[in-house]
Amino acid sequence: MPGNSFGELFRITTWGESHGGAVGVVIDGCPPRLKLSEALIQRDLDRRKPGQNELTTERAESDAVQILSGVFQGKTLGTPISLLVWNEDARSEDYLGFSRMFRPGHADYTYEQKYGVRNWQGGGRASARETVGRVAAGAIAKLILQKEKISILAYTKSVGRIEAAVNPATVTREAIDKNLVRCPVQAKAREMEKLITTIKAKGDSIGGIVECVIRGCPVGLGEPVFDKLSADLAKACLSIPATKGFEIGDGFASTRLYGSNHNDPFQATRGKITTKTNHAGGILGGISSGQDIILRIAFKPTSTIGLRQQTVTTAGKNTMIEARGRHDPCVLPRAVPVVEAMVAITLSDHLLRYKAQCL
Numbered sequence: 001m002p003g004n005s006f007g008e009l010f011r012i013t014t015w016g017e018s019h020g021g022a023v024g025v026v027i028d029g030c031p032p033r034l035k036l037s038e039a040l041i042q043r044d045l046d047r048r049k050p051g052q053n054e055l056t057t058e059r060a061e062s063d064a065v066q067i068l069s070g071v072f073q074g075k076t077l078g079t080p081i082s083l084l085v086w087n088e089d090a091r092s093e094d095y096l097g098f099s100r101m102f103r104p105g106h107a108d109y110t111y112e113q114k115y116g117v118r119n120w121q122g123g124g125r126a127s128a129r130e131t132v133g134r135v136a137a138g139a140i141a142k143l144i145l146q147k148e149k150i151s152i153l154a155y156t157k158s159v160g161r162i163e164a165a166v167n168p169a170t171v172t173r174e175a176i177d178k179n180l181v182r183c184p185v186q187a188k189a190r191e192m193e194k195l196i197t198t199i200k201a202k203g204d205s206i207g208g209i210v211e212c213v214i215r216g217c218p219v220g221l222g223e224p225v226f227d228k229l230s231a232d233l234a235k236a237c238l239s240i241p242a243t244k245g246f247e248i249g250d251g252f253a254s255t256r257l258y259g260s261n262h263n264d265p266f267q268a269t270r271g272k273i274t275t276k277t278n279h280a281g282g283i284l285g286g287i288s289s290g291q292d293i294i295l296r297i298a299f300k301p302t303s304t305i306g307l308r309q310q311t312v313t314t315a316g317k318n319t320m321i322e323a324r325g326r327h328d329p330c331v332l333p334r335a336v337p338v339v340e341a342m343v344a345i346t347l348s349d350h351l352l353r354y355k356a357q358c359l
């Protein structure tokens with residue numbers, strides 16, 4: 001019921017609130033003898049951390065990770081790995097005015113109605129600060145995948161109506177990290193940056209789409225019925241705050257195709273079976289087909305905006321709200337590493353499940 005854990009054999013449990021003492025994660029089921037250091041996890045956390053540049057929230061967190069358990073002399077022990085990141089720059093006074101009203105687009109109303117109590121400081125557990133634990137765990141999941149030569153790249157595909165034409169088969173990490181929005185098409189990235197800056201100056205916010213490609217995934221990951229790889233990837237991605245949609249392969253666009261042009265013809269070349277096209281996005285019957293897996297995740301415009309909005313107090317009175325505090329005008333640049341992490345966690349879990357069953 002509590003829903004703070006994800007995965008079966010590679011299982012993560014995140015903990016902590018936005019303005020509490022710290023945030024973190026416990027990872028259970030990680031294989032032993034993997035080379036692991038804080039520096040390796042930090043690389044991914046630095047891509048997620050706030051205050052990176054003018055397109056992200058000004059909250060200044062070093063997000064320095066500490067390994068508390070599960071690692072000895074630079075190697076995983078096979079025991080639970082506990083990771084911790086202290087909260088350093090929480091300014092709870094920014095949220096005092098919101099303790100007795102519901103911020104539109106936020107979890108304030110639903111938490112209060114459900115639990116009758118909520119940590120109103122920085123959004124508490126609903127805050128994207130919770131994703132620190134996911135990204136830290138994702139760095140470890142990627143180590144497991146690397147052993148099998150499975151790689152994951154996520155990037156910003158669109159911001160508002162500005163969309164980049166990206167070839168998922170050839171996109172590189174270098175091109176993605178060359179700009180602040182993490183869009184691999186540099187000219188489009190500049191347009192996106194300009195749009196976010198303009199929207200921010202107006203006190204407003206904007207959303208977009210993150211695309212993710214998984215290369216080198218073998219045939220066979222995913223279970224046939226409830227734990228389809230597609231279903232678990234959807235759950236993993238839709239559990240990220242601010243997500244509103246999920247697609248695999250042609251996704252919703254496949255509804256406009258005929259079977260004759262949507263089916264991916266099989267072909268055998270020197271004993272290796274592939275498909276000529278990849279409308280399915282690398283998953284058939286919930287099981288990876290060996291083709292690239294391609295996902296898209298829709299992120300809404302950031303809920304906190306600097307404009308006056310109508311709302312209601314906790315006592316049920318109509319009122320107006322004007323946000324203060326530090327916020328991402330667009331969550332996309334920081335959501336990219338979170339998507340990569342959740343995809344890595346899902347795949348490493350299914351890889352271990354595959355190995356446990358298919359000898």
Ligand SMILES: Cc1cc2nc3c(=O)[nH]c(=O)nc-3n(C[C@H](O)[C@H](O)[C@H](O)COP(=O)(O)O)c2cc1C
Pocket residue numbers: 057105106107123126127128131240241242243302303304326327328329331334335338
């Ligand atoms: C990386 C990332 C950063 C975010 N930063 C902010 C932010 O600065 N301000 C904000 O209002 N929401 C931000 N969000 C989204 C909120 O956490 C989220 O919209 C809110 O908790 C309500 O949940 P829901 O949108 O999933 O329904 C961020 C989300 C992500 C993934």
